[in-house]
Amino acid sequence: MGARASLFLWPAVLALGASLSASAPAFARLRAPAWLGQRGYEYTRDLVALGPRPPGSAAHRRMETFILDRLRRDGAEIESDRFTAATPRGPLPEHNIIAKFGPKAGGIWIVASHYDTKFLPRFVGADDGGSSTGLLLALADVLKEQPPQSPIWLVFLDGEEAVNKEWTDTDSRYGSRHLAQKFAAEGLVPRIRGLILLDMIGNKGVQLERDTNSTPWLQDFVASAARRLGYSASVFQISGAIDDDHQAFLQVGIPSVDLIDLTYKYWHTPQDTMDKLSPRSFQIVGAVTLETLALLEAQG
Numbered sequence: 001m002g003a004r005a006s007l008f009l010w011p012a013v014l015a016l017g018a019s020l021s022a023s024a025p026a027f028a029r030l031r032a033p034a035w036l037g038q039r040g041y042e043y044t045r046d047l048v049a050l051g052p053r054p055p056g057s058a059a060h061r062r063m064e065t066f067i068l069d070r071l072r073r074d075g076a077e078i079e080s081d082r083f084t085a086a087t088p089r090g091p092l093p094e095h096n097i098i099a100k101f102g103p104k105a106g107g108i109w110i111v112a113s114h115y116d117t118k119f120l121p122r123f124v125g126a127d128d129g130g131s132s133t134g135l136l137l138a139l140a141d142v143l144k145e146q147p148p149q150s151p152i153w154l155v156f157l158d159g160e161e162a163v164n165k166e167w168t169d170t171d172s173r174y175g176s177r178h179l180a181q182k183f184a185a186e187g188l189v190p191r192i193r194g195l196i197l198l199d200m201i202g203n204k205g206v207q208l209e210r211d212t213n214s215t216p217w218l219q220d221f222v223a224s225a226a227r228r229l230g231y232s233a234s235v236f237q238i239s240g241a242i243d244d245d246h247q248a249f250l251q252v253g254i255p256s257v258d259l260i261d262l263t264y265k266y267w268h269t270p271q272d273t274m275d276k277l278s279p280r281s282f283q284i285v286g287a288v289t290l291e292t293l294a295l296l297e298a299q300g
Contacts, residue, residue, distance in 0.1 A: 029146065029294070030142070030146055030148070030290045030291070030293055030294045031146070031290065032142070032283065032286050032287035032290050032291075033142065033145070036138050036139075036142060036282065036283055036286045036287065037138075037279040037280060037281070037282035037283025037284070037286060038279045038282075038283075039137075039138040039141060039282075040131070040134045040135035040137070040138035040139075040202070040279070040282035040283075040286060041134065041202065041277060041278075041279040041282050042134070043070075043133070043134035043135075043137040043138060044126060044130045044131050044133070044134030044135075044202060044274070044277065044282075045134075045274055046066065046134075047063060047066065047115075047130050047133060047134060048124045048125070048126050048130050048273070048274055050062050050063055050066075051124060052117055052120070052122070052123055052124055052125070053115075053116060053117045053124075053125065053129070054116060054117055054118065054119045054161070055085075055092045055093065055094055055116050055158055055159050055174075056092045056093055060116065063115065064095055064097070067097060067115065067133070067137065067156055068097065070137050070140065070141075071097070071099045071137075071140055071154075074099075074140045074141060074143065074144040075101075075144055076099035076100060076101055076140060076143075076154070077099070077100040077101075078097065078098065078099055078100070079097075079098040079100065080095060080096075080097060080098075081095070081096035081097075081098065081175075081178065081179055081182060082094070082095050082096075083178050085159055085174040085178070087163040087171065087174070088163050088164050088171055089119070089163045092159070092163070092174075094158040094159045094174055094175050094178065095158050095175075096155065096156065096157055096158055096175045096178065096179045097115075097155070097156040097158075098153055098154075098155050098156075099140060099153065099154040099155075099156075100151065100152075100153050101140075101143040101144075101147065101148055101151070101152045101153070101154070102143075102147060102148035102149065102150055102151045102152050103149070103150065103151060104151065105151075106150045106151055106191075107150060107151070107191055107192070107193040108150075108151045108152075108153055108188075108191050108192045108193060109150065109151070109152050109153070109192075109193055109194055109195075109196075109293055109296065109297075110152075110153045110154075110155055110192060110194070110195040110196070110254075111136065111139060111152065111153075111154050111155070111195075111196045111198065111289060111293075112136075112154070112155040112156075112157055112176075112195060112196070112197050112198070112245065112246075113132035113133050113135070113136045113155075113156060113157065113197070113198045113199060114129060114132070114133075114156075114157040114158070114159075114160030114161070114175065114176075114199065114245055115129060115133040115156045115157065115158065116129055116158050116159055116160060116161055116175075117129045117130075117161065118161035118162070118268060119161070119163055120268060120270075121270070122270040123268070123269070123270055123272065124270075124272065124273060125272055126202070126272050126273050126274045126276060126277055127200050127201075127202050127203050127264055127266070127267075127272050127276060127277060128199075128200050128264075128267060128268065128272055129160075129161070130202070131200065131201050131202025131203070131277060131281075131282065132198035132199050132200065132201050132202075133156065134202070134282070135198060135201060135202070135282050135285060135286055135289075136154050136156060136198065138282070138286060139154060139286060139289065139290070140154055142286075142290065148293075149297070150297060152293065155179070157175040157176050157179065157245050158174065158175035159173070159174030159175040160172065160173055160174075160175060160176065160199075160244075160245050167243070172243075173244075173245055173247070173248055175245070176245035176246075176247075176248040176249065177248045179248070180248040180249045180251065180252045180254070181248075181252070183249075183252065183254070184252040184253075189252055189253050189254055192249075192254045193255070193296070194215070194218055194254070194255040194256065194257075194296065195246060195249050195254050195255070195256040195257070196218070196222075196256075196257055196259060196289055196292065196293075197244060197245055197246040197256060197257065197258045197259065197260075198259050198260075198285065198289070199244055199245070199258065199259070199260040200260050200261050200262065200264055200267070201259060201260070201261060201281060201282070201285040202277040202278065202281050202282055202285075203261060203264045203266075203276055203277055203278070203281060204276065204277065204278040204280075204281060205234075205278070205281070206234055206261050206278075206281035206284060206285060207234060207237060207238060207261050207263050208222075208234060208235045208236065208259050208260065208261055208285065208288075209236070209238050209239060209240060209242065209260060209261065209262055209263075210236040210238070210239035210240075211239070211240070211241065211242040211244075211246075211257070211258045211260070212239060212240065212241045212242075213241050213242055213243070213246070213247060213250070213258070214242075214246060214250075214256060214257040214258050215250070215255040215256055215257055217255070218255050218256070218257040219236070219257050221292050221295050221296055221299075222235065222236070222257060222259065222288060222292050223235060223236055224295055225288050225289075225291035225292040225294075225295055226288050226291075228291060228295075229287055229288060229291055231284050231287070231288055234281075234284050235288065238263070240262070242258055242260060242262065244258045244260065245258075246258045259285060259288075259289070264276075
């Protein structure tokens with residue numbers, strides 16, 4: 001994750017429409033298995049063991065192979081979006097990975113994460129880059145066991161981090177900016193019903209923040225999902241404007257919500273390591289994500 005946002009307290013009681021909680025969701029009966037959080041944690045541990053993983057590095061290439069092998073095992077239809085980004089370090093190879101589950105026809109729901117780490121010495125990005133990628137791989141395992149009735153695409157975005165130390169509009173979000181424009185050029189935007197972005201979700205005592213740049217009605221579904229599961233204390237208790245990959249998709253007209261915890265004090269430091277993470281946090285965010293998808297589909 002790049003730019004940090006200012007935060008302020010959000011009221012603990014959220015005003016949500018009764019229609020969001022009236023009946024159980026019907027979307028393929030998506031449910032978070034008990035193993036989801038531990039599986040996501042273990043995948044993250046495997047990624048972190050590769051070391052720093054910035055674009056263009058050997059560790060990044062090993063990570064791509066790791067991700068693709070597991071997605072193939074889960075039976076995903078895989079689309080590769082490879083391109084070369086013009087960066088302050090010169091041209092860098094980038095690779096967005098799209099894993100498609102469910103039928104080919106119909107409106108598409110996307111769950112996304114960036115999987116690169118920042119160009120910093122000794123930075124292995126356990127939470128920032130690692131945790132959301134590990135959870136996305138665990139969600140792929142769920143979708144293998146619970147095939148969805150509508151298309152769900154898991155998108156692994158490259159090049160989210162700034163190449164230089166400071167985040168700017170032009171030095172950041174290389175993968176999401178490229179993919180959003182690709183979706184627009186291919187006429188896919190009207191088919192994409194919404195995007196849930198995961199970023200920095202694995203730290204102990206996770207607190208997902210209400211991002212004032214995200215689509216409000218999608219946030220309402222997330223809040224309702226958290227309430228139904230008993231996880232409201234971990235969701236939207238603080239708020240602020242967040243600059244992240246979801247903005248590229250918002251700019252082309254795709255409703256998007258960012259699920260992120262920016263209270264993490266080890267952000268962009270060599271101390272962003274596995275001992276700061278908790279399988280319970282993975283379980284909470286994974287379960288809320290699946291329940292959100294179920295609620296969204298139930299609304300038609």
